[in-house]
Structures are given as structure tokens and as C-alpha cells.
Amino acid sequence: MMNTVELKNFSTWYGQALVLQDINISFCNHSITAIVGPSGCGKTTLLRSINRTAELERDFTCQGEIQVFETRIYEAKEISAIRRRVGMVYQIPVALPLSIRENVLFGPRYYGVNKRSQLDNIVENCLRKVALWDEVKHRLNQSADKLSGGQKQRLAMARVLAVEPQVLLLDEPCSSLDPASTRLIEELLEELSRELCIIIVTHNLPQARRIARETVFMLDGKVVEYGPTAALFADPKNEKTRGFVSGLYG
Amino acid sequence: MIKRNLGDRILVSFFWISGLFILLVLVAILAYLIWRGGAFINIDFLLGSPEGYPLGSEGGILPAIKGTLWLILLALIFSIIPGLATAVYLSEYGRNKRLTEAVNVLVQSMMGIPSIVVGLFVYALCVVRLGWGISLLAGGVALGLMVFPVIVVSSRNALLAVDDNYRLVARALGVSESYIFWRVILPRAVPGILAGILLALGYAAGATAPIMVTATAIIASSSGVLLEPVMALPYHLYILFNEHMSLDNAYATALVLVLMLVFINALALWLHSIQERNNA
Numbered sequence: 089m090m091n092t093v094e095l096k097n098f099s100t101w102y103g104q105a106l107v108l109q110d111i112n113i114s115f116c117n118h119s120i121t122a123i124v125g126p127s128g129c130g131k132t133t134l135l136r137s138i139n140r141t142a143e144l145e146r147d148f149t150c151q152g153e154i155q156v157f158e159t160r161i162y163e164a165k166e167i168s169a170i171r172r173r174v175g176m177v178y179q180i181p182v183a184l185p186l187s188i189r190e191n192v193l194f195g196p197r198y199y200g201v202n203k204r205s206q207l208d209n210i211v212e213n214c215l216r217k218v219a220l221w222d223e224v225k226h227r228l229n230q231s232a233d234k235l236s237g238g239q240k241q242r243l244a245m246a247r248v249l250a251v252e253p254q255v256l257l258l259d260e261p262c263s264s265l266d267p268a269s270t271r272l273i274e275e276l277l278e279e280l281s282r283e284l285c286i287i288i289v290t291h292n293l294p295q296a297r298r299i300a301r302e303t304v305f306m307l308d309g310k311v312v313e314y315g316p317t318a319a320l321f322a323d324p325k326n327e328k329t330r331g332f333v334s335g336l337y338g
Numbered sequence: 339m340i341k342r343n344l345g346d347r348i349l350v351s352f353f354w355i356s357g358l359f360i361l362l363v364l365v366a367i368l369a370y371l372i373w374r375g376g377a378f379i380n381i382d383f384l385l386g387s388p389e390g391y392p393l394g395s396e397g398g399i400l401p402a403i404k405g406t407l408w409l410i411l412l413a414l415i416f417s418i419i420p421g422l423a424t425a426v427y428l429s430e431y432g433r434n435k436r437l438t439e440a441v442n443v444l445v446q447s448m449m450g451i452p453s454i455v456v457g458l459f460v461y462a463l464c465v466v467r468l469g470w471g472i473s474l475l476a477g478g479v480a481l482g483l484m485v486f487p488v489i490v491v492s493s494r495n496a497l498l499a500v501d502d503n504y505r506l507v508a509r510a511l512g513v514s515e516s517y518i519f520w521r522v523i524l525p526r527a528v529p530g531i532l533a534g535i536l537l538a539l540g541y542a543a544g545a546t547a548p549i550m551v552t553a554t555a556i557i558a559s560s561s562g563v564l565l566e567p568v569m570a571l572p573y574h575l576y577i578l579f580n581e582h583m584s585l586d587n588a589y590a591t592a593l594v595l596v597l598m599l600v601f602i603n604a605l606a607l608w609l610h611s612i613q614e615r616n617n618a
């Protein structure tokens with residue numbers, strides 16, 4: 089299987105504080121990888137490093153290398169192109185204060201798509217991919233503010249998919265959703281993983297077990313253990329991983 | 339009804355009484371002005387020029403109204419563009435920068451400059467040094483300088499009040515900062531920015547000190563010629579009172595000015611409430 093995202097000796101700091109320490113890991117294409125670990129261990133920072141949005145924070149510095157499909161992203165000149173290829177969905181469902189349709193088209197319009205038929209296609213395709221089309225097709229021009237949390241989260245995914253990323257990062261996407269919405273999003277991710285490399289941070293260990301082919305366990309800015317999900321949960325090699333999966337930390 | 343303890347009740351009553359007291363003072367001022375001046379406001383007063391001897395003891399206040407409108411128009415022209423540009427820099431581009439903190443402090447202290455000092459500065463620079471003379475233009479510059487920090491601070495706060503998550507999710511799509519600004523941030527902040535501008539406008543309309551030394555004359559046609567002196571409501575009022583020309587006309591003028599300000603401020607409050615609702 090082809091390695092899509094690869095980190096080599098990657099470390100980051102916020103000011104003086106070392107947040108990620110010498111990370112070496114690679115993520116597979118067409119599969120879901122879960123990242124688990126106690127609060128504050130650097131999961132969000134890791135995700136945001138992969139689409140180069142971590143550097144928007146004050147005093148962020150990094151060292152080492154990240155490759156996305158063979159491109160060294162920290163050497164790339166076009167940051168915008170990197171962010172476009174590596175989409176990210178956040179913990180809080182955010183609908184931009186625009187109509188449902190314009191939420192989906194927010195990226196494509198920036199990247200110069202302006203033919204009506206193309207735009208219509210993008211809207212329908214992306215909303216279908218996230219199973220939102222049937223719920224909203226009659227009110228595409230209404231404000232997206234009124235959608236429910238679960239719907240907003242799916243809309244956020246559609247907005248990211250609309251710029252055709254190759255990698256999809258999700259930071260605890262279900263943490264503010266009810267079990268039914270969570271289940272729906274998990275199904276969508278499984279579906280999407282046929283075309284994409286998906287990396288999901290989750291605090292919900294059963295969720296990682298349900299959907300992730302591989303799981304990464306992080307602690308204090310380091311990768312402690314990494315492997316097929318079933319093996320990692322059933323027979324952890326590391327003492328700390330064992331403690332975490334049996335519920336001792338976090 | 340929730341049962342409150344005694345301390346709470348005393349405190350709450352104190353707040354109520356303070357609020358009521360302020361309200362009472364405001365109503366009293368308005369009522370007094372209406373009682374003393376209301377009867378003298380009519381079409382001739384609003385659309386006439388000062389007449390009689392001494393000048394202003396009879397006739398109307400149209401040139402003063404026109405002058406005040408010209409002055410605030412110029413003040414807004416001079417302050418809105420640099421004010422908004424500064425606010426956008428502070429909230430959008432200058433985040434996390436040293437310069438931003440310095441500019442914030444600077445703008446905050448500009449608010450504290452007494453308006454007469456602003457007036458004297460513009461007098462020295464524009465009226466004397468640049469040779470504009472006592473003029474509408476100089477008054478506009480003085481008022482613009484005076485309200486500039488008000489516009490910066492209110493617009494900056496309106497922009498900062500827009501949910502940061504919009505910036506976060508939009509940046510992650512790779513789109514540029516200015517695209518996000520025009521499509522998402524600015525539309526959300528517009529009511530708050532307008533409210534700030536109106537507040538500044540009210541502030542400029544009522545200010546006397548800065549225009550006294552830069553722009554106003556006891557009598558002028560106020561036809562909008564930039565390098566000629568103008569009349570203005572607050573200054574006209576000051577003259578009427580100070581020289582005891584006509585107290586009736588003074589109260590009527592005061593009433594016109596206050597009604598104008600109340601109207602502007604009510605509009606500002608209304609816009610502000612829209613902004614609050616938007617960003618709730």
C-alpha cells in the first residue's frame with residue numbers, strides 16, 4: 089500500500105515548549121487511521137502540521153519533514169495548494185454565514201470555478217457524498233446557520249470535499265454529536281476512505297475500533313505505538329498503551 | 339419568583355435606583371428643552387438665517403444646520419478610510435504582531451486627547467501654517483482627527499467579534515485572507531462598523547471646541563466652500579447663550595441639536611443590536 093503522508097523526524101514547538109517530538113510515521117492511502125491519546129498530547133498540533141495551518145498560531149516552529157504524496161510540504165512555495173490537497177474538519181461544526189450552497193462552493197469559487205453547470209454539479213456531488221443532499225436539496229439557498237450540529241458537520245465535510253483533497257484530516261469530528269449522527273459520519277468516512285487517505289483524531293476508543301484500520305497512540309508529543317487497530321487494542325506492545333486502552337489515562 | 343437574600347436585594351435596588359436616576363436626568367433635560375424651546379421651532383426657524391440685532395436674536399438656524407452637516411461629512415471622509423484601514427490591519431493582518439500592540443495603545447491614547455488640543459493642533463498646522471485660514475476644511479480635519487480613534491476602536495471590535503472559527507475553517511481550505519475577509523468577515527461586521535461610524539458622527543456633530551478655533555464664524559452662509567468659515571449648531575448655541583442674545587432661540591437650537599444626536603444614537607444602538615444578534 090502506498091504511503092500517502094509521511095513524517096520524518098518531525099518536531100514542533102510553540103515558543104520554547106516542545107509539543108511534538110521526533111515523530112516518524114506514515115499514513116496509508118485508501119484507509120482510515122485513528123490517532124488516540126490523552127488530552128494535550130499533541131494530536132491537534134500533528135493534524136494541523138499536516139495541512140500547514142499550525143503555523144498560523146503564534147510562535148509556531150517546526151523541524152524535520154512531512155511528505156504528502158512525495159511532496160515535501162514544508163519546502164513547497166504554494167501553501168495554499170498544500171492546504172487544498174489536505175483538507176481538515178474541526179471539532180466544532182462550523183457553518184460559514186452563507187447559504188448552504190455557498191458553503192459548499194466557498195472553496196471552488198476561490199479556485200476559479202464559475203460555470204453554473206459545474207457549480208451545480210459540485211454542490212450536488214459533494215452533498216451526496218456526505219449524505220446531506222436529500223435533507224437540504226429544497227433549501228440550498230437558505231442560510232446554513234439553521235442546520236443541526238450533525239448536519240453542519242456534514243456540511244463542513246462537503247465544503248472540504250468540494251476542493252478535491254487527497255487527504256482528509258478530522259479532529260474529533262463527532263465529539264459534539266449524538267450517537268445517530270456519529271454513526272452516520274462513521275459510515276460516510278468508511279465510504280470516503282475508498283478514495284482518500286483519512287486521518288481521524290478521536291477520544292472515543294470504540295469509534296477507533298469500529299472504523300480505523302490502523303491506530304496511532306500518542307503520549308506527551310511522541311508516538312508510543314502504531315499498528316493495526318485490532319492488534320493495538322487486543323495486544324499492546326507497550327506498557328503505556330496497555331494502560332491507555334484499558335482506561336488508565338485520559 | 340426566586341427568593342433573594344437581603345444583600346442581593348439591596349444591591350439590585352441600588353442598581354435600579356441609579357439607572358432610574360440617570361434616566362430621569364435625561365428625560366428632565368429633554369423635557370426642559372422642549373418646554374423652553376419647543377414652541378420656537380417652526381419652518382421659519384429651521385429654514386431661515388439668523389437676523390436681528392444683535393445678529394441671531396431673531397431669524398433661523400439653517401446655515402448652522404448646513405454647516406454642521408458639512409463638517410460631519412468632511413470629518414467622516416477624513417476619518418473613515420484611514421480608520422477602517424487601521425481597524426482591518428489590527429484585526430486581520432496584524433494579529434500576533436508587536437506593531438499591533440503599539441498601534442492599539444496609540445489609538446487608545448488618542449481617544450484621551452482633549453478635543454480642544456486637537457483643535458489647537460489643527461489651528462497651528464492647517465489654519466496658520468498651511469494658510470487655509472478659519473475654514474470648513476480645517477474644521478473637517480480637526481473633527482476627523484478627533485473621531486478617528488473612535489472609528490478604529492469600534493470597527494476593530496466589530497471585526498474581532500466575528501467568530502474566529504470562520505477564519506479557522508476557511509484558512510484550512512487554502513483560500514486567501516482577503517477572500518475570507520470580503521466574503522465572510524466584513525459582511526458580518528458591517529452593522530457594528532456602521533454603528534461605530536454613527537457614534538463618531540454624533541460625537542463630531544456635538545463637539546464645539548475643535549471647530550471653534552478652526553472653522554466657525556458667528557455668521558456665514560455655510561454653502562460648502564472648503565476654504566470659507568462656516569456656522570455650526572453647537573457653536574451657534576454657545577454664542578447665543580454666551581452673549582445672551584436670545585435665550586428662546588438658544589433653547590430651540592439646543593433642542594434641534596439634541597434631537598439630531600438622539601436620532602443618530604438610536605440608529606447606532608439599533609445597528610449594534612443587529613451585530614450582537616449576528617454574532618451570538
Ligand SMILES: Nc1ncnc2c1ncn2[C@@H]1O[C@H](COP(=O)(O)OP(=O)(O)OP(=O)(O)O)[C@@H](O)[C@H]1O
Pocket residue numbers: 102107126127128129130131132133134145146
Ligand atoms: N496556539 C498554541 N500556543 C501555545 N501552545 C499551544 C497552542 N496550541 C496548543 N498548545 C499546546 O500544545 C500542546 C498540544 O496541544 P494539542 O492541541 O495538539 O493537544 P491535543 O492532543 O489535541 O489535546 P486535546 O485532546 O485536548 O484536543 C498542549 O500542551 C497545548 O497547551
Ligand SMILES: [Mg+2]
Pocket residue numbers: 131132133259
Ligand atoms: Mg485537540
